[in-house]
Amino acid sequence: MERSSTSSCDETNGLKKGPWTPEEDQKLLDCIQKYGHGNWKEVSKLAGLNRCGKSCRLRWTNYLRPDIKRGTFSEEEEQTILELHALLGNKWSAIASRLPGRTDNEIKNFWNTHLKKKLLQKGIDPTTHMPRTDNLLINSLANIPPDQLLAAANNICINNALACRYSTTATELAKMLYLGNILQFLNTTSTSIDQLHHQYPSPLILDPQLEALLHSNSAGISPYPPAQTSTFPNLNVTQTILCPELEETSIKSNTFTQNINGTSQYGTSSMCNNYSITELVSASSPKPFVVNTEDQTTKSNIISPKDQFSNSSTSTTFDALGDLMDDEASKYYWKQIIE
DNA sequence: AAGCCGGGCAACCGCAATTAG
DNA sequence: GCTAATTGCGGTTGCCCGGCT
Numbered sequence: 001m002e003r004s005s006t007s008s009c010d011e012t013n014g015l016k017k018g019p020w021t022p023e024e025d026q027k028l029l030d031c032i033q034k035y036g037h038g039n040w041k042e043v044s045k046l047a048g049l050n051r052c053g054k055s056c057r058l059r060w061t062n063y064l065r066p067d068i069k070r071g072t073f074s075e076e077e078e079q080t081i082l083e084l085h086a087l088l089g090n091k092w093s094a095i096a097s098r099l100p101g102r103t104d105n106e107i108k109n110f111w112n113t114h115l116k117k118k119l120l121q122k123g124i125d126p127t128t129h130m131p132r133t134d135n136l137l138i139n140s141l142a143n144i145p146p147d148q149l150l151a152a153a154n155n156i157c158i159n160n161a162l163a164c165r166y167s168t169t170a171t172e173l174a175k176m177l178y179l180g181n182i183l184q185f186l187n188t189t190s191t192s193i194d195q196l197h198h199q200y201p202s203p204l205i206l207d208p209q210l211e212a213l214l215h216s217n218s219a220g221i222s223p224y225p226p227a228q229t230s231t232f233p234n235l236n237v238t239q240t241i242l243c244p245e246l247e248e249t250s251i252k253s254n255t256f257t258q259n260i261n262g263t264s265q266y267g268t269s270s271m272c273n274n275y276s277i278t279e280l281v282s283a284s285s286p287k288p289f290v291v292n293t294e295d296q297t298t299k300s301n302i303i304s305p306k307d308q309f310s311n312s313s314t315s316t317t318f319d320a321l322g323d324l325m326d327d328e329a330s331k332y333y334w335k336q337i338i339e
Numbered sequence: 340a341a342g343c344c345g346g347g348c349a350a351c352c353g354c355a356a357t358t359a360g
Numbered sequence: 361g362c363t364a365a366t367t368g369c370g371g372t373t374g375c376c377c378g379g380c381t
Contacts, residue, residue: 017350017351018350018351018374018375019349019350019375020349020350039366040366040367041365041366053366053367054351054352054366054367055350055351057366057367057368058349058350058351059349059350061368062349062350063349063350090370090371091369091370092369092370093368093369093370104368104369104370105348105349105350105370106348108370108371109347109348109349110347110348112347112348113346113347113348114347
């Protein structure tokens with residue numbers, strides 16, 4: 001077969017781009033009805049269209065094809081898309097193949113304009129389809145020298161006691177997770193406290209309780225098995241679950257379950273395992289920070305990254321973190337923990 | 340009434356895979 | 361097996377429209 005020497009969609013050929021006119025649509029339709037659509041470049045030529053084959057193919061598959069179903073997506077279709085996306089990710093064509101009459105482009109647009117937002121509003125990460133706790137603070141931890149991190153954890157943890165008790169709300173879980181992750185990080189960096197002192201000779205004052213805890217954990221006393229590799233960059237560490245009660249708590253809690261359209265998809269598994277650092281860090285880049293509240297429908301706890309830090313009257317990331325952990329609700333929460 | 344802004348969607352872009360000479 | 365055209369796919373862009381100020 002002879003091959004054309006020119007590229008199929010070369011703008012320098014003066015081919016038309018942009019929206020299709022009804023006349024062009026008709027020409028394309030007529031041509032496809034007459035000759036079929038084996039070779040799109042040929043189709044374009046035969047139809048007398050000054051368009052590249054690619055453009056013709058797109059117009060046909062996304063708009064002119066007679067089997068295209070138009071209009072709003074039904075509840076069933078929406079549910080199917082959600083399920084398939086959870087399974088396949090952004091494989092729009094694969095998803096479209098399971099939805100008769102819907103194009104990949106249509107589904108992609110529907111996802112980006114509706115479903116993604118819907119999931120975010122429900123506190124679900126649209127990439128992972130897992131509940132979002134957050135992310136930004138944990139992300140921010142990655143760039144902070146260990147001595148500052150230790151100091152912050154020291155401040156947060158010791159002031160509020162290190163015990164983990166049963167918890168029933170997502171907010172509490174989120175806080176537990178923050179704490180847990182900070183401690184996981186501290187616990188599992190291969191760096192010992194002594195090494196930290198050595199590497200970061202700046203004054204590092206640890207609460208004796210925390211220091212004792214860190215030493216005990218760094219000595220391998222933690223009864224919990226190693227989990228995934230940490231997402232903290234430049235730190236070759238292994239995560240361990242530090243807080244047994246948290247794991248138990250998560251098993252008892254059904255808070256996240258309520259997020260998922262009434263399904264029990266995420267309901268009874270161990271949160272500690274599912275939401276260790278890798279899950280806390282959203283795959284998507286900075287987005288509004290969502291902490292689920294007792295009332296899953298409220299958005300009152302959505303805090304923008306800007307609000308989180310720049311509006312803070314405090315001066316450091318960890319002061320801000322402390323602030324976050326220190327609102328009225330938190331006081332009650334911490335009181336419970338202490339008790 | 341005019342301008343601004345954001346949402347929705349059609350179409351384009353660029354890359355990878357496939358096909359055919 | 362190599363090369364180039366074609367096709368398929370996912371991401372992105374830009375236009376249009378409606379709502380708000």
